[in-house]
Amino acid sequence: MREITYSKALNEALDEALAEDEDVIVYGCDVGRWGGIFNITTGLQAKYGADRVFDSPISENVLVGAGVGAAVGGLRPVVELQFADFLLTAGDEIFFKAGMWRFMHGGAFTVPLVVRLPSGATGAGPEHSTCPEAYVMHSPGLLCCVPSTPADAKGLLKLAIRSDNPVMFFEHRRLYQTRGPIDDAAAVAPFGKAAVRREGRHATIVAWQVMLNRALKAAETLAAEGLDVEVIDPRTLAPFDFETILASVKKTGACLVVEEGYRRLGVGAEIGARLFEEALPYLDRPFRRLAIPDVPIGSAPALVNRILPSEDEIVAAVREMTR
């Protein structure tokens, strides 16, 4: 099995999608000649031409609006927004048009749009640091991918492009250079199917992307203390695989959600509420969340690190809750 980086996996997914389906187009600021500011689209314009892979002006609402129109018109656009925070800049087109038009028009057409959203705190300040996937999970009509591994990055992006419904595709910037195995022959798990990244019986941790990696490291530390933690990667937040979490919590009786989004009404809040509704008889410990406190994310690395959930905090939280 070969090993590739997360960014190479995304590039391959776009490359293969462009090759497979001539309706696929890729555009955004600097994605054409430069290959994207994170080099995800490197080489694609040269390979598929400036008609299908091209640069656009810097206006996110226009970018997505054009994508919605193209999708309604029969193409499969893949739009890059450079920073996931601009989800809200393009909010009208994403939440109202992409998310609702198929419903509003009685199913007269579909909206096969993919918006690529590089996310995560890298010290670029409050408007360029968030992981705003909870907004998408909160809103009807949108699908939401949060791949954590190169294999999922490639597999989920290809599924997203093939999907007839709009997909918000969150790529974590701090994962771009991470490497992982990829089995080209293996089938990709569909949307709405979580992955159990580590099995355990004392507590369940739900986490994705950078927080998933921290949770897995924390689980190793805890294993040395005799605490077996089950770590679940949801892979997609909409649709959301609650069944896998429920099955795990029935076993462990304790659940911790670690997320890089804001704490208040975040993904963890939704999971906690679902557990309260559907898993109360199995809960043996108070449900816990680790998330970004409800403050803007600063630029200084010290400030960022202060508020991002750390491996140590995950270890401490599990110890405390399983005591």
Next chain:
Amino acid sequence: MSERPLIMPRLGQAMEFGTVAEWLTEDGAAVQAGQPVASVESDKATYEIEATQAGVIRRLAAVGAEIPVGEPIATISSGIDHETAGAASGIGAVAPSPTRGEADRRPARAFAHTSARPLASPRAKALARSLTVDLGAVSSHRPDGLIVAADVEAAAAARKAGRADDAPAAADGVPLTPTQRTAAERLARSWRQAPHIVQMVEVDADQLAAAAAAMREGRVPGTLNDLLIKAAADCLAQFPRLNARFGGDRLIPLPEVSVGLAVAAETGLTVPVVRAADRLSVAEIAEATQALIAAARAGRLRPGQLGGASLTISNLGAYGIAFGTPVLNLDEPILVFVGALEERPVVRAGRIVVGRRVMLSIAYDHRVIDGLEAARFSQALKRRLETAAELLPGAADVSAPRLGARELDATSPAGALEVQVRDARHAWTVDEPSNAGGTDTGPDPVNLVLGALASCMVIALKLAARRRRIALGEVRAHLAATPQGKVKEAVLRLEVWSTAHEAEVLSLLAPAKATCLVHDMLRPDLPVTVELTVHPADA
């Protein structure tokens, strides 16, 4: 209209059921919230139950009925709907929402126990139902008191183990009292769970015996047990790691050094606890134990006065028991069994002499304390008791042999002029100033006698005034004697403040001079015998 049950509360950690001792209200009577309505007895304590709301009370239990903890003994119906007002589920009040950063760093909040119902996780409750375990009989191992599934499993396992080795129930025989039943169950659990080690250590009890005598004679407050409690608490405070209970996969530190004292009461042996005994003086401990013993004998101990001790003292010395192999109280790491304080032949400096000795048999929970730690604690306690006089106020006079009213002891250490003098009740130091070769730690002998003369004359004057019922206020005296060498002359000037006539006050001087014994003693023909004995000493 709402009807709320009045439930049998948990009055102690181990309480599983309680007995309705007395109804304080009539059935069907109107009661006020907070009004005592019934008196209930647990294994160890009696407690008044108060109405939880205003309304009409309906009794559900007769006097003498044993009701499991958490089960209703009565209901109170009110005319007003209190459903929403009284949903006291027990989950702690919600903390104010944090506005900044610390929100998700904060550990889960503790669960305040606001009702007598045990607080358990939903999973623990479901498990308790399926295993038919009474949650009231399950104790939490968590610091926040929440009963979790593991606690229920442990209780179920303990119950199974208990069934396996307890004697089968029989129809005849004498039923145990609640105290006896709880004691049996707890002792059996402790004996099963805790690997016991017992260390026996002999204590030189000369000081203990002197202290006990001083206490018996009322010269020092307290009893020998209070002294033992103080010594044990002080020692345990020096070994904080030992002050813990075994919690399965961890040691749970106990919050303070508390000492239990086994007390015989009519209904059985109880162990009231002196909290934070290391921070109390012997006199304060004596005050606490007097109240606890009285409450124990009256069966009126409150739940907070029982259980959770770091260490228990069991003193059967009065029965002539030399040593024992005690069983630890449940969840306590140490028990000190105190044997009889007896005179025994002991070897001192190569000779057999009569010494007082007492044997301690100290049981340790070997899961918490290893043999070496135990030995260090045993040794520390032995040393503490061998210097027990230091624990008491006026340390010097308890360890001294009794002195008569006009007997003195004086000792002077090698290499100094300083002399320590003590009589039956006081101790003082006499020394020489440094220009005379002393260390000036006290008045010199001549000034001491001059002081005696002055004060004796003042006292004699006051006594004379008292006899003649002459009002005398403050009295001042100034004594000046030959400044150096032999005292050839002394002048004593007295000044008094009085509301009486001057002539009356002046007439007191003659009787004062006549009755001042020191003045009388300072005559040249006082026969004084001085003898000298010489002991060989190391070179």
